[in-house]
Amino acid sequence: MSHSAVDLMAADAGISLSPAPLCGDSESKKNFRPEWMARAVIISVAGGLAWHTWGHWGDFQIDCGRELYVPAAILKGRLLFRDLYYPYGPLAPYLNALLFSIFGVRLTVLYLFGLALTIGAALATFEIARRFNLGIIGSSVAPLFFLAEAFYPFIRNSIFPYTYAAPLGAFLGLLCLFFLIKHAASGRTHAMSLAVVFASVAILTKAEFGLACLIVIACEITAAYMIRRSPREVFRALALCVAAFAPALAIYGWFVSKVSARSLFLENWALIPGSYFMRSVGKRFMADQGFRFVPAELLEATEYAVLAMAIWWLLASLNAFVIEKLKLTSWRLMAWPLIISMLPLAITCLVFFRRATWGMAVNTHFLARSLWESAQTRLFFTILAEVVFPSGIFLVVLSYLLHAVWRCWKPPDKTYAIPEILLGVYAVLVSFRQMMELEPTLYKCAVFFNGPAFLIFVILVNRVIRWASRQLDIKCRDFVAGSMLAAEAAFVFILFFPRPQVLPARLTTDYGTLYTSYDVAALVPQIVSFMKTHTKNGKDILVLPEPPSLYVFAGMLAPTRWHQLTPGIVSPEGEQGYINELKSNQVRYILIANRSVSEYGVARFIDNGYNHEIYRWIMANYVEAGQFGGLSQKAEPLGQFVMWVYERKDVEAKP
Numbered sequence: 001m002s003h004s005a006v007d008l009m010a011a012d013a014g015i016s017l018s019p020a021p022l023c024g025d026s027e028s029k030k031n032f033r034p035e036w037m038a039r040a041v042i043i044s045v046a047g048g049l050a051w052h053t054w055g056h057w058g059d060f061q062i063d064c065g066r067e068l069y070v071p072a073a074i075l076k077g078r079l080l081f082r083d084l085y086y087p088y089g090p091l092a093p094y095l096n097a098l099l100f101s102i103f104g105v106r107l108t109v110l111y112l113f114g115l116a117l118t119i120g121a122a123l124a125t126f127e128i129a130r131r132f133n134l135g136i137i138g139s140s141v142a143p144l145f146f147l148a149e150a151f152y153p154f155i156r157n158s159i160f161p162y163t164y165a166a167p168l169g170a171f172l173g174l175l176c177l178f179f180l181i182k183h184a185a186s187g188r189t190h191a192m193s194l195a196v197v198f199a200s201v202a203i204l205t206k207a208e209f210g211l212a213c214l215i216v217i218a219c220e221i222t223a224a225y226m227i228r229r230s231p232r233e234v235f236r237a238l239a240l241c242v243a244a245f246a247p248a249l250a251i252y253g254w255f256v257s258k259v260s261a262r263s264l265f266l267e268n269w270a271l272i273p274g275s276y277f278m279r280s281v282g283k284r285f286m287a288d289q290g291f292r293f294v295p296a297e298l299l300e301a302t303e304y305a306v307l308a309m310a311i312w313w314l315l316a317s318l319n320a321f322v323i324e325k326l327k328l329t330s331w332r333l334m335a336w337p338l339i340i341s342m343l344p345l346a347i348t349c350l351v352f353f354r355r356a357t358w359g360m361a362v363n364t365h366f367l368a369r370s371l372w373e374s375a376q377t378r379l380f381f382t383i384l385a386e387v388v389f390p391s392g393i394f395l396v397v398l399s400y401l402l403h404a405v406w407r408c409w410k411p412p413d414k415t416y417a418i419p420e421i422l423l424g425v426y427a428v429l430v431s432f433r434q435m436m437e438l439e440p441t442l443y444k445c446a447v448f449f450n451g452p453a454f455l456i457f458v459i460l461v462n463r464v465i466r467w468a469s470r471q472l473d474i475k476c477r478d479f480v481a482g483s484m485l486a487a488e489a490a491f492v493f494i495l496f497f498p499r500p501q502v503l504p505a506r507l508t509t510d511y512g513t514l515y516t517s518y519d520v521a522a523l524v525p526q527i528v529s530f531m532k533t534h535t536k537n538g539k540d541i542l543v544l545p546e547p548p549s550l551y552v553f554a555g556m557l558a559p560t561r562w563h564q565l566t567p568g569i570v571s572p573e574g575e576q577g578y579i580n581e582l583k584s585n586q587v588r589y590i591l592i593a594n595r596s597v598s599e600y601g602v603a604r605f606i607d608n609g610y611n612h613e614i615y616r617w618i619m620a621n622y623v624e625a626g627q628f629g630g631l632s633q634k635a636e637p638l639g640q641f642v643m644w645v646y647e648r649k650d651v652e653a654k655p
Helices: 003-015 025-030 032-053 064-075 091-103 107-130 135-150 165-186 189-202 207-228 231-259 261-268 276-289 295-325 331-354 358-362 364-370 375-388 393-408 411-434 451-468 474-495 518-534 549-553 572-584 612-621
Strands: 505-509 512-516 541-544 589-593 622-628 643-648
Touching: 032 107, 032 135, 064 091, 064 107, 064 549, 091 107, 091 165, 107 135, 107 165, 107 451, 107 512, 135 451, 135 474, 165 189, 165 207, 165 411, 165 451, 189 207, 189 231, 207 231, 207 411, 231 261, 276 411, 295 331, 295 375, 295 393, 295 451, 295 474, 331 375, 331 474, 375 474, 393 411, 393 451, 411 451, 451 474, 505 518, 512 518, 518 549, 518 589, 518 622, 518 643, 572 612, 612 622
Parallel strands: 541 589
Antiparallel strands: 505 512, 589 643, 622 643
16 A cells, blocks of 8 residues: 555544554654553552452352362362363463462452453553554543443452453453554564464463454454465464464363363353253343343344434534634633533533442443433433443444444555454454443443443544544644543543442451451351361361352362352252262251342242252251351341351261
8 A cells, every 4th residue: 555545544534434544653652651651540540449449349159259269279189170160261260379379378369460460451452442543542541441340349340350261361362452453554473473372371261252362363364365465474374373272272182181071161161052051041141141132122222322422423513613613722722612511421420429329330321210210310311321331332343343344345445444353353252242231230241341342432432523523623623532532531430430338348367358248247257167167077068059268268178079059050960979079078067048049040049949959958968057147037138148057967977
């Protein structure tokens, strides 16, 4: 492509929906200080949020305890997938086990590991955003959004999450994407090499990220051949892939030799098609997570996506009209119409922040529709939520990808469309499983999957703003776009700011401190003391359905490889094996919590909601001997933590 064509496209980028060229070396040198200041701000914000929310992450009963128990059990000689049920790749638990072996089994070790991954992912998002000419402010919006939701006081966070495979996979996937985009711009072999290396490591974390990296690499190799028609370059890239992926395949091959392919992929990886989980509760679970195709919902999501873009266009057009008519040239004067136009949304955002409660922290879009009875108030909150993060963002991403693919067939745009295709493909693949639930909310795991989608939304908002203000000169247009994106960053950060008061009670253990609810903080020390004083062999107390951190706090191991018993984990064929393990380890006590499993569409285990053979065996061989917390009735409200103690009927004889 000639330099004149490149210059023409760069000049036209400010007045069309086509992207500007990727940042070159001269621009990088020119913006060296602002870029490093932005990176310093991102790191500082992450540090401030970590200080503000320290220990207020995770959930005692759901998944997070597994991330403490599994690496601790690995250090005691248990093999992943064979002796320990684990539904994700092996990298995260073995990496945490390595950290535990160096620094000790401590919650702080996990916290700092999660914080490092969070900062790394935020910086990687910033570097990717810079490749799309968003400017320093625009490039910082997506990282700030990620940080705002990465410290949630629930299992969907990046510091103490439901699985460290998610933040680790997200970080590695972003690095792979960054170097692929860099390779698309420069064609340098080292960029492709690094992308392939990070992809091979991502395969060992979580399936979504490994698969996304593989497909994006395939897209880049195909695109490079379409542009340069070089078979030699394709063969070199394929050779790099074979060399890089060989260690990951060897690791999985070693595990298969130890546990069998069926055990690894069907009995451990619950979300694999054909597994018992997918055959039993998977359809309900996946729909709840966002993988559903409901025409009315799709239509509503499309309307909200169009509404969001229309509002950004309207605000930009009004500001451009005022600036042009009043001939405003000073940034101090141009700031006034921008402030006035954003004032209603800013006031609504501040009211939201001041009246923040648990319901607000959980789901912004739900709050926007149900907070107050006033129709006007609900309207303001709906507009604010949709302008900041539209419900139909997955459809926005899909449209972005289709447009990039279409532009790839146009000769002048082919080179510049490739990075957009790579970003669009990656964003679609990592978010596809949650396509209708990508909005920031505590109850979904979108924090790991909606970052690339939100970056695309920011890119499109930037183009809409620039197109709406195309009558202004480049200096004024840059100011309008930068100011409005700065407002978006402020709205995002305030709306999704983590609120640690959701977990108010301090719980101190021998392995570190965490915060939880008052009832859990009061009962856990009693439960741990009971386990320590009543065990005979260190693995004769079973905890159901899934607070495996209690084993660590009590210095014990689970009496079965299934350290959690949630719906769909143990198949009917495997229930007798589960019972046999309990018999062989002479389980004397079984502790059953009132953990709700409504997300799976079944009743609690204590109410015989699932794994009926195991439940019947327990009731036939054990007798209720007491409980921790609550009243004597089993109909205790689900909001209060209760744990019942079952004792083997004949504690002297072997079961």
